[in-house]
Amino acid sequence: MERLGRWLSGGALALVILFLLLPILVVIPVSFTEAPVFRFPPEGFSLQWYEKIGRVDGLLGAIGLSARLALLATVISLLLGTLCAIALVRGVVPGAAAVSAFMLSPLMLPGLVLGIAMLQALREVGLRDAWWSLLLAHVVITLPFVMRTVLASLSLFDFGMVDAARTLGCSYPVALWRVLVPNILPGFVSGALFAFIASFDNYPVSMFLVDVRTKTLPIQLLNYLEISPDPTLAAVSTCLIALTVAILLLCDRLVGLRRLAPV
Amino acid sequence: MNDQHLAVRGASKRFGTASVLDDLSLAVARGEFVSLLGPSGCGKTTLLRCIAGLLRLDAGSIAVAGRDISALPAHRRNVGVVFQNYALFPHLTVAQNIGFGLRAQGVRAAEAAPRIAEALALVRMAEFADRPVTALSGGQQQRVAVARALVVRPTLLLLDEPFSALDRKLRETMQVELKHLLREVGITAIFVTHDQEEALVVSDRIAVMNAGRIEQLADPATLYQRPASLYVLDFVGQSMRLGGTVSAAGLGEVTVETRLGTVRAPGAFAPGSRVVVAVRPEAVTLTETPPGGRNTLAARVSEVSFLGSRTQLHLDLPAGEDRGVVELPRLPPGIGPGSAVPLAFPIADTMVFPAA
Amino acid sequence: MKRDPLGLLALPGVGYLALVFLAPLLLLLWSSVRGPEGWTLDGYVRLLGDPYYRGVIAASLQLALITTGGALLLGYPAAFALARARGGWQVVLFALIFLPLTVSIIVKSFGWGIVLRRDGILNWALLNLGLIERPVRMIFTEGALYAGMINVFLPFMVLPIFAVVRMLDPRLPDAAATLGASPWFSFRRVTLPLSLPGVVAGVSLVFSLSVAAYVTPSLLMGDRYMTMSMVMAKAFLNLRDWQLGAAMAAVLLAMALAVVVGAAALQRRLGGR
Numbered sequence: 001m002e003r004l005g006r007w008l009s010g011g012a013l014a015l016v017i018l019f020l021l022l023p024i025l026v027v028i029p030v031s032f033t034e035a036p037v038f039r040f041p042p043e044g045f046s047l048q049w050y051e052k053i054g055r056v057d058g059l060l061g062a063i064g065l066s067a068r069l070a071l072l073a074t075v076i077s078l079l080l081g082t083l084c085a086i087a088l089v090r091g092v093v094p095g096a097a098a099v100s101a102f103m104l105s106p107l108m109l110p111g112l113v114l115g116i117a118m119l120q121a122l123r124e125v126g127l128r129d130a131w132w133s134l135l136l137a138h139v140v141i142t143l144p145f146v147m148r149t150v151l152a153s154l155s156l157f158d159f160g161m162v163d164a165a166r167t168l169g170c171s172y173p174v175a176l177w178r179v180l181v182p183n184i185l186p187g188f189v190s191g192a193l194f195a196f197i198a199s200f201d202n203y204p205v206s207m208f209l210v211d212v213r214t215k216t217l218p219i220q221l222l223n224y225l226e227i228s229p230d231p232t233l234a235a236v237s238t239c240l241i242a243l244t245v246a247i248l249l250l251c252d253r254l255v256g257l258r259r260l261a262p263v
Numbered sequence: 264m265n266d267q268h269l270a271v272r273g274a275s276k277r278f279g280t281a282s283v284l285d286d287l288s289l290a291v292a293r294g295e296f297v298s299l300l301g302p303s304g305c306g307k308t309t310l311l312r313c314i315a316g317l318l319r320l321d322a323g324s325i326a327v328a329g330r331d332i333s334a335l336p337a338h339r340r341n342v343g344v345v346f347q348n349y350a351l352f353p354h355l356t357v358a359q360n361i362g363f364g365l366r367a368q369g370v371r372a373a374e375a376a377p378r379i380a381e382a383l384a385l386v387r388m389a390e391f392a393d394r395p396v397t398a399l400s401g402g403q404q405q406r407v408a409v410a411r412a413l414v415v416r417p418t419l420l421l422l423d424e425p426f427s428a429l430d431r432k433l434r435e436t437m438q439v440e441l442k443h444l445l446r447e448v449g450i451t452a453i454f455v456t457h458d459q460e461e462a463l464v465v466s467d468r469i470a471v472m473n474a475g476r477i478e479q480l481a482d483p484a485t486l487y488q489r490p491a492s493l494y495v496l497d498f499v500g501q502s503m504r505l506g507g508t509v510s511a512a513g514l515g516e517v518t519v520e521t522r523l524g525t526v527r528a529p530g531a532f533a534p535g536s537r538v539v540v541a542v543r544p545e546a547v548t549l550t551e552t553p554p555g556g557r558n559t560l561a562a563r564v565s566e567v568s569f570l571g572s573r574t575q576l577h578l579d580l581p582a583g584e585d586r587g588v589v590e591l592p593r594l595p596p597g598i599g600p601g602s603a604v605p606l607a608f609p610i611a612d613t614m615v616f617p618a619a
Numbered sequence: 620m621k622r623d624p625l626g627l628l629a630l631p632g633v634g635y636l637a638l639v640f641l642a643p644l645l646l647l648l649w650s651s652v653r654g655p656e657g658w659t660l661d662g663y664v665r666l667l668g669d670p671y672y673r674g675v676i677a678a679s680l681q682l683a684l685i686t687t688g689g690a691l692l693l694g695y696p697a698a699f700a701l702a703r704a705r706g707g708w709q710v711v712l713f714a715l716i717f718l719p720l721t722v723s724i725i726v727k728s729f730g731w732g733i734v735l736r737r738d739g740i741l742n743w744a745l746l747n748l749g750l751i752e753r754p755v756r757m758i759f760t761e762g763a764l765y766a767g768m769i770n771v772f773l774p775f776m777v778l779p780i781f782a783v784v785r786m787l788d789p790r791l792p793d794a795a796a797t798l799g800a801s802p803w804f805s806f807r808r809v810t811l812p813l814s815l816p817g818v819v820a821g822v823s824l825v826f827s828l829s830v831a832a833y834v835t836p837s838l839l840m841g842d843r844y845m846t847m848s849m850v851m852a853k854a855f856l857n858l859r860d861w862q863l864g865a866a867m868a869a870v871l872l873a874m875a876l877a878v879v880v881g882a883a884a885l886q887r888r889l890g891g892r
């Protein structure tokens with residue numbers, strides 16, 4: 001019976017992992033095919049679809065735009081989120097529990113609703129510039145990710161350690177730097193990583209805010225998929241997967257993968 | 264009547280390459296309290312888990328009341344366990360925790376209720392029946408853990424360091440209280456502990472464990488007065504011990520040359536052997552002209568510790584195998600750190616062990 | 620006592636969200652009841668009065684329920700296996716579950732399409748195994764949609780359950796066994812109740828995400844399976860019917876809030892025991 005449970009749960013885990021990886025892994029062989037359609041098994045080997053990435057109208061531009069947008073939104077969120085987390089953990093904030101729930105709430109809301117609400121409001125105030133609209137909205141998307149992890153690592157941090165460092169001869173700022181920063185760094189890194197990915201991948205909010213000349217990568221990809229579905233998409237996807245794996249490995253090096261757990 | 268209630272024979276357990284139990288045997292009589300005493304990591308918990316069926320032995324057998332239970336899973340063994348830190352179910356109340364085992368065994372609610380009440384009363388926790396266990400103090404949690412283990416009427420009770428989570432004062436009360444309670448229930452029990460004083464208080468016999476084996480199993484007095492090895496000597500109580508070489512042997516007595524002088528002791532070693540002689544602190548007196556049958560040595564005091572009912576003198580000895588603790592009911596005037604003192608102790612109370 | 624200056628550090632972040640997040644939402648809710656001629660419930664009336672839109676709401680809820688149920692069924696035992704895995708293995712397995720979470724939903728939906736195509740990997744595998752004789756149509760079926768949705772949202776079920784199960788004291792099932800509990804009894808009475816907070820977190824997360832899903836259903840089904848999000852997007856972008864879109868947004872918002880608040884209340888009850 002106990003063994004049966006072990007087998008069942010082990011089997012479920014294997015199935016889950018296989019199932020989760022399947023749609024991700026299939027795009028890799030397809031990106032190297034010679035045929036212009038996605039057929040399985042892929043035929044031949046070529047890099048033509050990777051070469052085509054540069055030639056497809058707007059794809060590189062969209063990658064650049066999404067990267068800049070995600071980076072900027074993440075930096076702004078780190079700033080706003082860290083200040084707010086410090087205030088909530090160390091300061092006296094009336095209704096602190098409600099405030100922190102509010103700061104995390106964009107995570108729980110359907111992205112599409114958020115996108116529409118932003119679109120309507122921005123029209124109302126007359127902001128029609130797509131880049132600024134996207135940036136404003138993406139900070140809303142990224143802020144909760146930063147808040148959550150920084151808040152968690154700050155509240156786990158024992159501020160007695162800062163006092164201990166001070167009795168051992170560190171000035172207050174030096175104590176913060178030597179003791180607080182290394183301890184909340186994992187929260188920082190993982191919060192930033194998630195914020196970046198959330199922005200880089202975002203579709204439902206962006207779809208209302210882009211315009212013809214300012215399109216983020218997910219929007220551009222989906223457009224392309226509708227217009228001319230060919231393995232170029234698989235090539236882009238493979239690059240994105242490689243990038244994600246690289247970021248994850250880097251973060252694992254920096255702070256340990258398990259501390260990155262999002263939920 | 265079968266006197267051997269629990270019989271562990273030739274038990275061996277490895278974790279990977281580490282041998283944690285090494286051909287260990289242990290016999291416990293019905294109604295007896297035995298302590299497993301040993302340093303952290305010597306395999307006490309592992310032995311307990313094997314007896315409870317939470318781990319399988321690699322070799323050997325375990326029998327309770329003459330029945331081999333080695334192949335039974337834990338839930339068929341009817342061996343009660345009080346876990347270290349108690350492992351109370353945090354989502355259940357006190358009464359639900361205690362009733363858990365009855366429920367698991369399919370005892371009907373009507374029949375279970377009085378037994379739960381009885382168990383609650385036994386550990387004096389009746390008024391806490393409906394509290395969540397997370398709201399209890401350490402001592403109360405321990406009582407609940409004991410009641411939970413006893414209510415299913417196990418054939419054997421295992422307690423893994425049951426007092427280690429309690430503060431010193433409470434620990435001392437609970438030791439006596441628990442011993443009394445278990446005696447009243449009339450159960451056979453094995454206590455695991457790394458605290459020698461606790462072992463002396465709670466048990467009829469003590470099994471001193473060392474690296475997966477039982478070094479000596481004896482009643483507290485024997486263990487203290489006649490330790491079977493240097494290991495047991497050191498683990499149970501304090502002593503003055505001096506390394507030396509046997510210079511003469513005969514008639515069940517050896518003469519040993521030590522750093523502080525010549526010592527005679529009952530024992531049989533060949534001349535030239537490296538040995539350690541030892542004596543318990545309270546056997547030593549400070550007299551220059553003792554009555555006959557005693558060893559006399561000269562030493563220097565390095566530290567004095569006042570312990571209330573007695574005073575300990577720590578002797579100035581170079582670090583190494585020598586260790587010097589002497590206990591006096593009262594400190595004679597004029598003795599302090601640096602004083603030279605004459606030591607005397609009965610030859611009959613002097614122990615000799617082969618050097619480690 | 621002086622006002623604590625540290626508390627003021629919360630202001631920029633809170634102010635930002637109030638302006639850029641809360642205000643637009645309130646505006647949207649306001650516009651759902653505000654027509655050209657003053658107050659109106661026209662959007663809601665059309666939404667809830669029309670059998671088509673009621674069908675869409677029902678379909679969204681059904682999709683969310685199936686997705687949540689499927690993810691729970693697969694994810695619950697998997698989370699236990701993950702929690703039981705030893706040291707290095709656990710990190711690797713965790714990474715494998717975690718990685719899909721960071722891969723773009725577009726990439727995953729696109730890959731899922733390749734898996735299910737007539738000349739895709741699944742048909743190819745089934746043909747080669749001799750289980751089918753000619754390719755089966757899988758894409759654009761409801762089964763494919765459910766599988767795709769579960770695929771996208773499964774990590775959100777596994778990880779919260781894992782986070783709770785990992786912290787369970789491994790001696791509790793041991794303690795139950797020494798009290799005579801069979802493994803099944805001890806699972807039902809000890810492990811399951813203690814893992815419920817993780818289940819509640821996972822279920823509420825997956826449900827609220829999947830009830831509002833947009834990309835996966837539109838990529839896998841196109842117009843064949845309309846969800847609330849798709850209707851809403853269409854109302855705003857194609858029909859330019861803001862009244863209707865805003866009403867649908869309000870309904871979605873209410874559902875998301877209900878799930879979050881309900882889950883929080885449930886967590887408190889579970890935690891309070």
Ligand SMILES: Nc1ncnc2c1ncn2[C@@H]1O[C@H](COP(=O)(O)OP(=O)(O)O)[C@@H](O)[C@H]1O
Nearest residue numbers: 278279283301302303304305306307308309310
């Ligand atoms: N499940 C296990 N896997 C590997 N090693 C273990 C396991 N359980 C215990 N050990 C090792 O076995 C030794 C004895 O452990 P234990 O029986 O818990 O000691 P004690 O209870 O006497 O402190 C220790 O070195 C411990 O590290």
Ligand SMILES: [Mg+2]
Nearest residue numbers: 304307308309
């Ligand atoms: Mg132990």
